[in-house]
Amino acid sequence: MLGHPWAATELGPLPTWDPAVRAATDLVLASPVPMALTLGDELLLLYNDAYAELIGDKHPAALGRPAAEVFGEVWSMPGVGDVIEHAYRTGEPFLEKEATLPIHRRADVAEQSVFTRGSCAVRDSAGRVVGVLTVAAEITQVTRQLQSLGDFAAALAGTLTLDDVARVALRYALTVFDADRVSFAVDEGGGGWRMVRRVRGELMDEADERLPPLWRRGPADWPAPAVEAARRGGASYVDDGEPLRGIAVDRHDQKVRALAAVPLRAAAVRGGITVGHHDPHSWSAADRALLAASAELIGQAAERARRFETQHGTAQLLQRSMLPEHLPDLPRLRIAARYDPGVDGNAAGGDFYDAFQLPTGELGIVLGDVAGHDVQAAARMGQVRAALRALALNDPRPDQVLAGLDRLVTSLGAEGATHELFVTVVFGVIDADRSQVTLASAGHPAPLVRRCAPDGQARATYVDVPAGAPLGLGSRPVTRTVPFHPGDTLLLFSDGVVERRQQGLDRGLATLAEAVAGAHSGDPRALCAAATAAVPGATEDDVAVLAVEHALRPSRSASMEVPAEPTAPSRVRHWLTGQLTEWQVPETVVGAAVLCTSELTTNALLHAGTAARVEIDLSPERLLVSVADSGTRGTVTRARTDTLSSRGRGLGLIEDLTDAWGTDPTVRGSTVWFEILLPAG
Structure with missing residues (x-):
C-alpha cells in the first residue's frame, strides 16, 4: 500500500491525500474484516489483507487499479458494480444481507460465494463524496452448512434402522464439518453401548455403503467421549489436546487433537456423536449450533429406528421362527429354500415353505402365500403350515390335504369375521423310488421343473397343474403326477418372484424359466439364488422359493x-x-x-x-x-x-x-x- 505509485493516479501522492481519506484508509488497513475502498472517479481499488484473501490471485495487481477492470464481467452484473457506482454518485448507503457472487480466487476459476456486504460513501474534510467503503463478510460456509442440514434431515427421514441412521449421520458429519474422524454411539438398552466410526480417506464404495456398519460394543462405563456426552447429557469441546488417548484403537484415533462430543436429543434413545480433527480447531458458535441441530435430528431418527426395529424385528423373527430351520437331509433328494421379505425388507409376511418326510418314506413339499405383511399374516401362516403338515402325515394325497386346508381357512375366516383371508398354496409328494412327483395347487403359480437332456442342455418347463381357487373359497384341487428323474430339479415359488409393476405376468414367468434353464447346474441352492434374482426390478411382495433336486448319485x-x-x-x-x-x-x-x-x-x-x-x-x-x-x-x-x-x-x-x-x-x-x-x- 505504501509503496504503490499513487502519484501516477488521479489520487496523487499519498502525503497529499485529504486527512479524512487518510483516516478511512488507516481504518481499512487495520481491520481484520474484509474491507475495500474505491476512490476517485475511476473508483481505484484499495483494500486490506482480509480482502486480499477473498480476491485470491488478483492480488496484488488489483491494488490501485479501477475496480471495473479488476472484476471484469462480474462488475457489470446486477448488484455488483452498479451498487458501488450508485453510492458514489448519490452518497446513499447500501446493505445486502445475502449476496451470491462469482469470485475468481484463481485464474479462470469462478466460485459461487455468499456474502453479507454493505457500502457507504467516503467523504473528504469538505463533505464531498470521494469514494465508497465496502465491508464484506463471507458466509458461504455457513450457508452451505444450513443447506446441507436440510438435505441431512431429508436423508434421515428415509432411514428405517439404526444401521441406516449411522450410515447417513457419519457420511454427513465427515463432509459438512470437514472432519478427519467421526463417531456415533447409542445405548444397547441393557446398560451397554455400541459405537461406529468413520475416518477421512477410508475407502468406502457403493456396495460397502449398503453393508451394515461395523459396531464396537462397550460396557456401561465406557469412557468414549460420545458415550460420556450421552451419559452427562451435555456437550464437550477440545480445541487442542489428546481427547482419545484413553480409548484409541489405532493411529486414526491417536492423531485426533480437536474433538467435539454432543449428546443426542431423544427421549427413548441415549447416544452421542463426535467430530474430530487432526489439527487444532476452535469450535465457533456457528459450529456448536450446527452440531446441536444435527444431534437433535439424529436423535429423532434414532428414536424412530429403535421403535421400527422393535416392532418389525419382532414380526420378522416371528415369521422366520415359523419356517423350518433345517430341511430334511436325504441321500437322493437335495433340498434348499430361500425367503426374502418384501416391502421394506423388515416387515413380516405370509409366504411360507416346508419339506418333511412322510410315513411312507416319500417327501412332502409345500410353498404357500397368506396375504398381508404384518404379525397377523405371519400368525395365520403358522397356523396354515402346521395344519398342512398334520393333514399330510395323516393322508399325504395332495388333493385331500388341500381340501382339508380349505375347510380350515374357511373356519379361520368365519372365526375372525373377515372375508379378506386370502391363501394360495401348492403341495406335492415326491417318490424318489418311482421317479415321480404328484402335485396339487390352490390358486398358486405352477411349479417349474428343470430337466437335463441327453445333449447336456437344460430345459425348464412349468408343470401342467390346474391352479384352482385359493383356499377358503371352496377350492377343489386336482392332482397331476409327472416324471421326476435323477438329474431333474423341481422349483416351487411365490408370486413375488415373477410379478413386477408395469410388467405382464407371462413375461415374468418366461424370464424365470430362462434363468432356471440357464443356471450352471441343477443344485437347489444355486437355483434358489438364480430364481430370486431372475426377474429384474424391485418387488413389494415377499419372495419364497423351494427347490428339490433328484440327484444322479448320492453326495x-x-x-x-x-x-x-x-x-x-x-x-x-x-x-x-x-x-x-x-x-x-x-x-x-x-x-x-x-x-x-x-x-x-x-x-x-x-x-x-x-x-x-x-x-x-x-x-x-x-x-x-x-x-x-x-x-x-x-x-x-x-x-x-x-x-x-x-x-x-x-x-x-x-x-x-x-x-x-x-x-x-x-x-x-x-x-x-x-x-x-x-x-x-
Missing part, C-alpha cells in the same frame, strides 16, 4: 463348528484341505474352495461376532460350501469385483473363483454359500 457331506476365535479361519483351512484331499477333489478346486471358505469364515466371525458352522457337500458335478452364523448381519450385498475395500474384496474374490454364490437369511442369522463345478471325469 458326500461334512461339517465343522467354528468358534468365535482369532485362530478359527486357519483351523477351517486345515480341516477343509484335509477333507477335500481325502475325497480326491482336484487341487485347483481345493485351492479356490479353501481361499473362499476362509474369506467367508472371517467375514462371519468379524461381522456377526458369533460362532459359525461350515458345511461342505460334494457331488460328482459340483462342490457346495456354506458358512452359517447366528448373528443379525442380514443379507450380504454383492460387491463390484474391482473394489479395494476389505469387505468388497472378499466378496469379489468369491465371485471370481466360484461358479455361483449367494446368501440366505435364516431364523437366527445368515448363510453365505458358493458352488464350484468339478471338471469332467
